[in-house]
Amino acid sequence: MSSGNYKALVAEEKNGRFAQSVKTIQTDDLPNNDLLIRVHYSSLNYKDALSASGNKGITKNYPFTPGIDAAGVVEKSRDIRFKPGQPVIVTSYDLGMNTPGGFGQYISVPADWAIHLPGGLSLKESMMIGTSGLTAAIGTEKIISQNIKPDVSDVLITGATGAVGSFAVALLSHLGFRVTAATGKTDQEEFLKRLGAQRVIHRDEISDVKSRPLLSSKWVAAIDTVGGEMLDAVIRQSGHNGVVACCGNVLGNELHTNVLPFILRGVSLVGIDSGIAHMADRLRIWNRLSADWKPPAFEQLYTQSSLEELPGKIENILAGKQIGKVLVGLVDK
Numbered sequence: 001m002s003s004g005n006y007k008a009l010v011a012e013e014k015n016g017r018f019a020q021s022v023k024t025i026q027t028d029d030l031p032n033n034d035l036l037i038r039v040h041y042s043s044l045n046y047k048d049a050l051s052a053s054g055n056k057g058i059t060k061n062y063p064f065t066p067g068i069d070a071a072g073v074v075e076k077s078r079d080i081r082f083k084p085g086q087p088v089i090v091t092s093y094d095l096g097m098n099t100p101g102g103f104g105q106y107i108s109v110p111a112d113w114a115i116h117l118p119g120g121l122s123l124k125e126s127m128m129i130g131t132s133g134l135t136a137a138i139g140t141e142k143i144i145s146q147n148i149k150p151d152v153s154d155v156l157i158t159g160a161t162g163a164v165g166s167f168a169v170a171l172l173s174h175l176g177f178r179v180t181a182a183t184g185k186t187d188q189e190e191f192l193k194r195l196g197a198q199r200v201i202h203r204d205e206i207s208d209v210k211s212r213p214l215l216s217s218k219w220v221a222a223i224d225t226v227g228g229e230m231l232d233a234v235i236r237q238s239g240h241n242g243v244v245a246c247c248g249n250v251l252g253n254e255l256h257t258n259v260l261p262f263i264l265r266g267v268s269l270v271g272i273d274s275g276i277a278h279m280a281d282r283l284r285i286w287n288r289l290s291a292d293w294k295p296p297a298f299e300q301l302y303t304q305s306s307l308e309e310l311p312g313k314i315e316n317i318l319a320g321k322q323i324g325k326v327l328v329g330l331v332d333k
């Protein structure tokens with residue numbers, strides 16, 4: 001493959017419906033940014049599925065190539081920090097939102113969005129982690145920074161079979177925490193236990209609760225990927241000085257809660273937006289993920305997809321059927 005023509009998954013509106021198909025595009029049509037990168041791997045995130053299905057809150061103009069994650073090799077550089085041939089990772093900023101993204105074999109991005117691939121990771125491994133793994137790792141750092149120690153009490157992960165949830169289960173278990181995985185797919189108990197979960201419960205056990213302002217303490221920390229009623233229930237079940245890291249809105253944007261968990265139990269609700277993480281924080285976390293924070297179980301998290309197979313995977317994620325991570329391979333065999 002040389003720069004010039006390349007393959008990309010393009011989302012566009014046809015007869016009032018959004019659909020995606022693989023098309024041949026020219027690198028000359030990409031924005032003229034510092035780095036031209038030949039993408040080897042990408043990964044599918046919930047945000048990509050929204051962009052691919054015409055969500056104007058994410059992507060304003062179509063036809064468009066989604067993909068907020070990309071790992072590949074620099075082909076051309078106008079920035080002294082990067083040289084042709086060097087392997088790099090780009091996640092978030094505007095990639096795959098309004099800048100053509102990682103579901104294409106080439107991207108063109110500002111050099112400030114890229115990081116050098118850390119020594120302990122291959123390009124493929126970096127996208128087995130991707131934005132969802134980075135998000136789980138940011139949540140994990142936030143929990144640890146509030147003095148929550150491994151082995152003392154249970155940490156809850158909601159949406160546990162999803163991309164963020166499953167990486168969070170694997171990472172926190174690897175770091176020695178006792179992890180309870182809450183899922184709607186109890187047939188995936190074995191998968192979650194292989195990732196390290198000590199306990200797997202049906203998500204209704206969390207959210208199907210009385211409307212009392214405080215409930216029995218069950219968790220010292222949680223990473224919630226779901227939001228809405230689930231997050232409200234998790235906050236009310238948190239123990240003294242508990243930490244709830246909120247990163248997702250699968251159940252919607254609304255959160256109805258009350259002040260008692262905060263003023264009688266000292267619970268902290270912390271937000272995560274991996275898209276605006278500072279470069280220094282990204283570098284520190286990617287370096288950790290390439291070393292002692294690389295959970296052995298993460299190899300079991302992914303299934304690989306070609307660009308042609310992606311539309312089916314996008315439907316799956318929108319239907320809440322995602323299990324683990326979808327890795328996207330972009331190098332022609």
Ligand SMILES: NC(=O)c1ccc[n+]([C@@H]2O[C@H](COP(=O)([O-])OP(=O)(O)OC[C@H]3O[C@@H](n4cnc5c(N)ncnc54)[C@H](OP(=O)(O)O)[C@@H]3O)[C@@H](O)[C@H]2O)c1
Binds near residue numbers: 132161251272318
């Ligand atoms: N803030 C950030 O920086 C950031 C970064 C990445 C992702 N996110 C957000 O985090 C959320 C999860 O992302 P993801 O990539 O992990 O998505 P995903 O792979 O689709 O996982 C979402 C999981 O949520 C659970 N779920 C689905 N429908 C549900 C329902 N009706 N009620 C309760 N749970 C339900 C399912 O897990 P179970 O079947 O196991 O319950 C599903 O696998 C999304 O909202 C995404 O936009 C935020």
